[in-house]
Amino acid sequence: MPCSDCTPIKNFDIEKIADSGQCFRIKKIGADTWRAITGRNYVEITKCHCGNHKFSCTEDEFNRTWKKYFSLDEDNYYTEFYERGLTDPDEYIREAVKFSSGMRILKQDPFETLISFIISQRNRIPKITAAVEEMCCLIGDTVTDKNTGKAFKTFPVASELSNASDALIDSLRVGYRDEYIKAAAKFCYEHSIKSVNSYDRAKALYGVGPKVANCYCLYGLHQLDRFPIDVWIQRILDKHFNGSTAFLERYKGFEGILQQCMFYYERNKV
DNA sequence: GCCCAGGGCTATC
DNA sequence: GATAGCCATGGG
Numbered sequence: 690m691p692c693s694d695c696t697p698i699k700n701f702d703i704e705k706i707a708d709s710g711q712c713f714r715i716k717k718i719g720a721d722t723w724r725a726i727t728g729r730n731y732v733e734i735t736k737c738h739c740g741n742h743k744f745s746c747t748e749d750e751f752n753r754t755w756k757k758y759f760s761l762d763e764d765n766y767y768t769e770f771y772e773r774g775l776t777d778p779d780e781y782i783r784e785a786v787k788f789s790s791g792m793r794i795l796k797q798d799p800f801e802t803l804i805s806f807i808i809s810q811r812n813r814i815p816k817i818t819a820a821v822e823e824m825c826c827l828i829g830d831t832v833t834d835k836n837t838g839k840a841f842k843t844f845p846v847a848s849e850l851s852n853a854s855d856a857l858i859d860s861l862r863v864g865y866r867d868e869y870i871k872a873a874a875k876f877c878y879e880h881s882i883k884s885v886n887s888y889d890r891a892k893a894l895y896g897v898g899p900k901v902a903n904c905y906c907l908y909g910l911h912q913l914d915r916f917p918i919d920v921w922i923q924r925i926l927d928k929h930f931n932g933s934t935a936f937l938e939r940y941k942g943f944e945g946i947l948q949q950c951m952f953y954y955e956r957n958k959v
Numbered sequence: 960g961c962c963c964a965g966g967g968c969t970a971t972c
Numbered sequence: 973g974a975t976a977g978c979c980a981t982g983g984g
Binding site (some may be wrong): 765806814865896900920 | 960963965966
């Protein structure tokens, strides 16, 4: 039974989302509590013993910001995805979807998504997280959340990142990706991130190839038909599907959710 | 020392 | 269009 002050949501598990590698700014801050930041908004989410979640924000903020961010306005869509995945003819897909129950694709800020996934290339998630967090600490704005009273750092906007010194970028320890970051920040400062509104526009940026462009489209533009193929997904394809993605025919419009479930399952299954 | 990490660029064919 | 070598950095 849900508690009186819990928000009952089907197909939503903040813990799995936090560990899914699609976002680098959701952080575990307590035994059952995570903090999320998007734009200038901050929220703390606690998994309750009843299986539901408590949000630290007001109902108005939930409806205006977090409902969208967590794709909680797409319940019917996820219901259909999970029904389809749990009855898939392929055992690996069934297991991956079952194991990932509660996964959702976040609607992240496009500029943050672009820069984060440029940093992600040939890198490890803890290192990506550290670089993103350091970037926010060094050049993000400090904002205080009214509900919790906690101060947090925003992800820098294009002008802030574009104006950052070389020494500051060096201190992020992102190696050869620093030139890619600078190029993307400069482009977005001069042309606006809004002009990066398609796969082709993203891939045209220096340092953005097929994989990062697909991640940008999936997580930043919410194009759920994108299926980014990284080393983990490629291993799954080779091991379980003879290197083929023919199974995607059964997931038109859901490819990105399936990809997230496979990625999470492969990395976290016991 | 080695290999690898949510890849992409460049040169070369 | 395909493939090979290279790219900084840090963990195992």
